[in-house]
Amino acid sequence: MSRLDTSGDDYRARRAAMLAKLAELDAEHARAVAGGGPKYVERHRARGGLLARERIELLVDPDSAFLELSPLAGWGTEFPVGASVVTGIGVVEGVECVIVANDPTVRGGSTNPWTLRKTLRAADIALANRLPLINLVESGGADLPTQKEIFIPGGRVFRNLTRLSAAGIPTVALVFGSSTAGGAYVPGLSDHVVMVRERAKVFLGGPPLVKMATGEEAEEEALGGAEMHARVSGLADHLAADEHDALRIGRRIVRNLNHRRAGPAPGPVREPRHDADELLGIVPEDLRVPFDPREVIVRIVDGGEFDEFKPLYGTSLVTGWARLHGHPIGILANARGVLFSEESQKAAQFIQLANQARTPLVFLQNTTGYMVGTDYEQGGIIKHGSMMINAVANSTVPHLTVVMGASYGAGNYGMCGRAYDPRFLFTWPSAKSAVMGPAQLAGVLSIVGRAAARARGQDYDEAGDAAMREMVERQIEAESLPFFLSGRLYDDGVIDPRDTRTVLGLCLSAVGNAPVPEPAGFGVFRM
Template structure:
């Protein structure tokens, strides 16, 4: 069909109004482009201003009462006078979680946690924003400065934050890889940094802690209390733990295993064996990771990389040891060393989760975020920021504090909905245990 005939057929089949809509002349009745753009820009500026307010007036007042600057004030104080600062993704988290506001994703990327937004904890969008900045920094070979004031992963959303490749653990993987590539990783601890929040300064090349405000805990007081309580109810003495050597006897050629440092760091079993004739280095859990076990694991992983021996990880771990003694003994630093060794390993890694895989233990044992060549899960496998009992204990303490704070801020007697006693606490813990197990 000739081109002119095709146009004629189209014109005949198209209503006059539809065919001529692109040719309508400008009239005052039509909305002007300028006013439409002005309205959109006004809303954008209003949304940006709202995001800069952080977690709201109450959270900001509580933050300032601790003699702490807001994140953008911290950045302004650090930058050279008059130098520009490009904030990436300032509207991340905008209207993303319904009534649960997370302005700017709780993170100012350059990088500074906003503790006025959910205690600086990491929502899915926070993780995405942080990873995006690290991607930009790695591509442009820029050093990273982390202004840390964070409670780690957001516990109620751990399924969206913790287990997968581009989740929370990938932040520390990237941090280790960039440091190894010669890109400085610097951290300033400006508040209470717990769990994942503690690993950013622990894995940095250099860290500064602000006296009076800065703290680093692998586990804050609520988790330590919950861990101690659950240990007495369902710890190793009650439930027992599988001996990884029994598993190795069934999967290694001839059940032969040459153990490395058998009498040191006994909660981690390391050594050499063969599978289908191929030499492998085995890293297997035999309990919670303590400082000596983490150092042993780091040494062994680096030795395998030096010799070109692939690594097999058998995960069954509740995490790194918590408590005053462990923290004073340097568990954060020693655990970070093992995580860094795993992240920078240059040999193939295969991970098998045979039992629990909780918290930073998942990172130190080559979880999904640490790019194992393969990751397998037995039917008994469980993954989470922490075990169900510990999660329930932590959230129950947080909920009790929230009710106490709400009751203290109310005028007159507390409303019935604010009542919180042993019965409510027990019911809440039961519901949370069932949710997270």
């Protein structure tokens, strides 16, 4: 049952604020979609090449959804938004696959530090959920000025390909253009390789490097062309006539994988009772103002039906059971931000119940952290908060996290933030995350500074203190915003609240490709 007043002033103000944030989000997504800009897009088309997202669209099943991941990677850095690669989950011949597509219009598709992090995250998702990995390759290799940040950790890209194959998870490389130096190992370590005639170039060292290293005058096609690899070296399993042919062959390869879902099938799907559009008016712009997460829950779960667990105990945390797109789930959602001892114990018990039932957990975050103060310390907030964190850390059922509002302090950990490896984590444009709120952090620094001045017997610089607090508050506010955090891959994307049900449904479907995990073995709970 919903108590949301969609005709009230508060609702209209919250909706207007969210729509303004969504307009900013659309603008940033447009920057990522634009790739390297009109000049480089037209140059790529003139060479007969398809754009990265066009390749994906032709690869996936017609009219199927593509869940793009980390589209804002690199935001706020010296590198372009999107990090010169498109990653996501799409359905190919009825099989959910992780797709990684280099964007050759952005610095030739070269790999910068954020490209690497985004690519590694995609491989982690493929491994955790047993999804075939398809690489659409066209890259100039490492962004050489940043090689110190790429070279050593970049070896994980190749390690991941071998681990996926060893785990029985298929890997496919469709090579459209250059794949040189370390990039040559992407097709070299993939189970299935398709190369486009006259376009694909795969070699450990291109003609200039070969000339410098050995003195040999090598010709590109003989050194690493698609025809040579199909007829002579045997690296190419299939020689494609053009890009469209390569994508057709790629679809045929997936069709012949005989890949099966190992998880349970979902049940019947029912739409929520309330309009998803109303999600725009729930979260206050001032995150210090609480909101009822049940208003979110009834708009994303099947039939709007939510079977609440312990509704009268630990009321700052809402827990309970529901179904989403036919998948059974357990939900933990912050109601008033602060987590007390009762909420922590309630969460630990609920997580154990979900693990016994092998039910995935969805965390809806809006938390300022665990409560502090003499009474709460004496009441055991540390051991009770630790109990909740222990339960989250050792739970083996899939976790999905959505940060709706605040995500501060250890509350981020207890509610399954990025450090606790949820299968997927998304944020709303209203979200903020940091060690604590900007004003609180600046205030703590001020108190510490005053104490230090007293200890030295010095007068405290009040003007300097005011300037410091203002600077720190501005910095922490900027660094806690969702675009900043998403740019550093602390989530898998900033999403429109209205898309929450769809995004979670796609994630639950992807999770179902992996077998049900082994039961959890929890550590010692301090009682």
